[in-house]
Amino acid sequence: MPVIVISNPKGGTGKSTTSLVLATTLARHGASVTAFDCDPNRHLVAWKDGPSQSKVEVIGHADSSNIARMLKAEAARQQFVIADLEGTASLMVASAILAADLVIIPTQGSAMDASQARRAISFIDDQAAAVGPRPYRVLFTRTKPGFATRDERVIRETLIGSGVPLFGTDLAERAAYRSMFTYRLSLEEMDPAAVNGLDKAVENADALVGEVVENLRATRQAA
Amino acid sequence: MNRPVPAGLTGLSDFRPAQASEPQPAPAARAIAEAHGFVERNPQTIRKRRKPTEEPTYSFTARVSVRSANAFIEWCERERMSYREGFDRLVEKIEKA
Numbered sequence: 001m002p003v004i005v006i007s008n009p010k011g012g013t014g015k016s017t018t019s020l021v022l023a024t025t026l027a028r029h030g031a032s033v034t035a036f037d038c039d040p041n042r043h044l045v046a047w048k049d050g051p052s053q054s055k056v057e058v059i060g061h062a063d064s065s066n067i068a069r070m071l072k073a074e075a076a077r078q079q080f081v082i083a084d085l086e087g088t089a090s091l092m093v094a095s096a097i098l099a100a101d102l103v104i105i106p107t108q109g110s111a112m113d114a115s116q117a118r119r120a121i122s123f124i125d126d127q128a129a130a131v132g133p134r135p136y137r138v139l140f141t142r143t144k145p146g147f148a149t150r151d152e153r154v155i156r157e158t159l160i161g162s163g164v165p166l167f168g169t170d171l172a173e174r175a176a177y178r179s180m181f182t183y184r185l186s187l188e189e190m191d192p193a194a195v196n197g198l199d200k201a202v203e204n205a206d207a208l209v210g211e212v213v214e215n216l217r218a219t220r221q222a223a
Numbered sequence: 224m225n226r227p228v229p230a231g232l233t234g235l236s237d238f239r240p241a242q243a244s245e246p247q248p249a250p251a252a253r254a255i256a257e258a259h260g261f262v263e264r265n266p267q268t269i270r271k272r273r274k275p276t277e278e279p280t281y282s283f284t285a286r287v288s289v290r291s292a293n294a295f296i297e298w299c300e301r302e303r304m305s306y307r308e309g310f311d312r313l314v315e316k317i318e319k320a
């Protein structure tokens with residue numbers, strides 16, 4: 001049922017990577033999942049064309065006029081719907097955000113990523129009056145476990161200081177997450193001997209999905 | 224890979240496919256989106272200066288007199304047409320002759 005939208009109008013913040021990690025991890029735990037590929041680079045569509053046996057379904061033909069309707073239709077059919085949005089501020093992005101049960105805003109520890117993350121947040125906040133609040137949460141991506149850069153620390157503190165909710169789990173920098181796109185497989189299908197730190201990558205994916213699911217359950221309870 | 228399933232992921236059956244009861248976004252939503260700079264992304268298309276030919280084309284080099292070359296180039300410029308169009312017009316004259 002929940003529609004999880006992955007959005008940051010800044011390019012290259014880790015939206016497609018986060019989307020694929022979430023979708024394949026949920027599927028690995030037995031859930032039915034549809035991932036919408038709304039990124040003009042079509043990474044998820046290309047992934048689905050590969051040899052993966054993952055049950056994740058991919059839809060790649062939505063546009064700004066039908067995205068909200070299509071997301072809701074899939075939510076009626078699947079346990080989870082995930083939308084990988086384009087890295088621009090488009091009407092499609094705005095429409096998808098409005099159809100979301102949870103908006104995940106990936107950001108790297110850079111001021112540019114964070115300022116565009118804020119842009120998405122201020123849009124969501126402004127919309128709240130018209131269409132009701134949309135839960136959102138910022139996700140730090142490509143972090144190095146145990147080594148936060150100064151920029152990253154400052155940005156984290158600033159966001160927390162202004163009341164922006166952050167995920168406790170980051171999506172760390174891992175070669176395995178890139179390899180998913182290279183080999184067009186899900187994490188559990190890759191060879192641990194060929195991909196560095198695969199075990200850690202799976203662990204991180206589980207922790208993140210665990211937090212996402214916990215978050216969705218809490219929102220549902222509150223409703 | 225054999226790993227313990229983290230608590231919270233052992234059963235996801237409480238997430239059931241279901242029609243969301245949310246109403247469709249108000250028309251105001253679009254205006255708010257645009258105010259924040261979320262605008263329709265028009266697919267960029269290249270505007271062609273000339274109409275493309277429908278027929279197959281062929282390329283050849285010819286050594287011609289400077290006098291004819293100058294006359295031909297000037298005529299094409301005057302008529303604002305490509306060499307291809309100019310050549311086509313000359314060939315039409317053969318057909319009519």
Ligand SMILES: Nc1ncnc2c1ncn2[C@@H]1O[C@H](COP(=O)(O)OP(=O)(O)OP(=O)(O)O)[C@@H](O)[C@H]1O
Nearest residue numbers: 011012013014015016017087142172173174177178
């Ligand atoms: N956790 C990660 N570990 C390793 N590499 C990553 C991670 N997250 C993203 N990357 C890499 O960073 C780059 C950008 O990531 P991605 O394509 O996921 O971003 P995006 O936000 O979807 O970009 P766009 O805005 O262009 O759609 C890619 O090369 C990707 O492989």
Ligand SMILES: [Mg+2]
Nearest residue numbers: 015016039085
């Ligand atoms: Mg992307």
